[in-house]
Amino acid sequence: MPDFSTNAILLKKIEFGDHDFIISFLTKSHGKISVIAKNAKKSIKRFSGSFDIFCENYIQCSFPKKKKDGMIILAKSDIEKGFANIRYDVFKTAYASFWIELLNFYLEENKSQVDLYDLLLFSLEALNSDTISKEVLNLLFQIKFMGIAGFAPNIENCDRCQTFIDDFEQNSIRFDFKEGEIICKNCLSKSSKHGMTISKGTLKQLYWINNSDIKKADRIKFSSYAIKEGGILLEAFIPFHIGREFKSLKFLNKIRNQVKI
Numbered sequence: 001m002p003d004f005s006t007n008a009i010l011l012k013k014i015e016f017g018d019h020d021f022i023i024s025f026l027t028k029s030h031g032k033i034s035v036i037a038k039n040a041k042k043s044i045k046r047f048s049g050s051f052d053i054f055c056e057n058y059i060q061c062s063f064p065k066k067k068k069d070g071m072i073i074l075a076k077s078d079i080e081k082g083f084a085n086i087r088y089d090v091f092k093t094a095y096a097s098f099w100i101e102l103l104n105f106y107l108e109e110n111k112s113q114v115d116l117y118d119l120l121l122f123s124l125e126a127l128n129s130d131t132i133s134k135e136v137l138n139l140l141f142q143i144k145f146m147g148i149a150g151f152a153p154n155i156e157n158c159d160r161c162q163t164f165i166d167d168f169e170q171n172s173i174r175f176d177f178k179e180g181e182i183i184c185k186n187c188l189s190k191s192s193k194h195g196m197t198i199s200k201g202t203l204k205q206l207y208w209i210n211n212s213d214i215k216k217a218d219r220i221k222f223s224s225y226a227i228k229e230g231g232i233l234l235e236a237f238i239p240f241h242i243g244r245e246f247k248s249l250k251f252l253n254k255i256r257n258q259v260k261i
Contacts (some may be wrong), residue, residue: 002059002063003061003062003063004029004030004060005058005059005060005061006027006028006029006059006061007027007028007029007056007057007058007059007061007079007080008025008026008028008033008056008057008058008136009025009026009027009055009056009057009120009121009124010023010024010025010050010051010052010054010055010057011025011026011032011053011055011100011103011104011115012024012053012100012104012209012234013051013053014023015256016036018037018041019039019040019041019042020036020037020038020039020040020041020093021036021037021040021041021050021051021076022034022035022037022071023035023036023074024034024052024104024260025057026103026104026113026117026120028112028117029112029119030109030112030116030178031107031108031109031110031112031113032103032104032107032108032109032110032111032113033061033072033109033110033211034071034072034109035059035061035072035073035074036071036072036073037072037073037074037075037077038073039084040074045075046075046076046077047074047077048079050077050078050079051077052082052087052167053096053097053100053125053222054086054096054100055080055081055082055083056079056080056083056121056124057077057078057080058077058078058080059074059076059077059078060074060075060076060077061073061074061075061234062075063110070175081124081125081127081128083096083124083127083128083131084128085127085128085130085184086127086128087152090205090255091134091252091255092127092128094132094248094251094252094255095127095134095137095138095252096123096124096127097243097248097251097252098138098246098248098249098252099120099123099124099141099145099247100120100248100261101154101246101247102145102238102246103116103120103145103167105242105244105246106149106242113148115148116145116148116149119141119144119145119148119214120141121252122137122199122214123137123140123141126171126218128219131218132217133147133227134217134222135222135227135231135248136217136220136222136227137217138231139206139209139222139227139230139231139234140209140214140217142234142235142238143206143210143234144210144214145238147210150161151179151180152180152210153175153180153182154177154180154181154182155181155182155203155206155207155210157182158181158182158183158186158244159179159181159182159183159185160183160184160187160190161184161187163184164184165182165200165204165207166204168184168200169185170184170185170195171201172190172198172199172200173197173198173199173200173203174190174191174195174196174197174236175195175196175197175198175203175233176192176194176195177194177196177236177237177240177241178190178192178194178195179192179240180237180241182203182248195231198229198233198234199225199226199229199232201223201226202225202226202230202233205220205222205226205230206230206233206234208220216240221224233251
């Protein structure tokens, strides 16, 4: 296979031996890839400053000449965007770490995911520049991620009887985690035990951002209650659906609780 160059966001880095790193990138052209950076601890010229998590880099890669099943070799990496404002803020770091851990776990290797790359880059840029509040940005990232990944919840109507949310009589609505949908009170007996109750207003705002152009995200106006309630819903539903707990999400909740004290 031919060598290639692409923009890439660093997802994970682990030490390999005394001098090397194995790095997971989400790339613009090849999706998620794992590469080996040989002698990276010694080679300042080839990799200087580009191995921090969240960084967007321009990378040059080559395939091994002798071992066809060997790891892709990272020949050079130049930092494009360092997102320093994220790194110096513990809350921003926690949010970005959650997004990175989620994508790193979910994505398959060598499968192009341009939409998810663009979503992550947009979210990191907005988080770094404070153009959108980090809490709203976290809702936006999660619900857009689910839509791209193909398991966006149905928060428009009751899937059993097709009643639209605007026609629900109750303001507190049951969301079923197992089915990924809202349920009206007339169909509530068919709900699984996995889920939570959430307000109609919060669901309607989540529906709005899910169906809006991401470029208009800076216009989103959420009440503090909707932000909190929407976050609880999405941060519970995604791990339930994927079947994994995220260390970064536990850390985020820990520092949230510390701030309350």
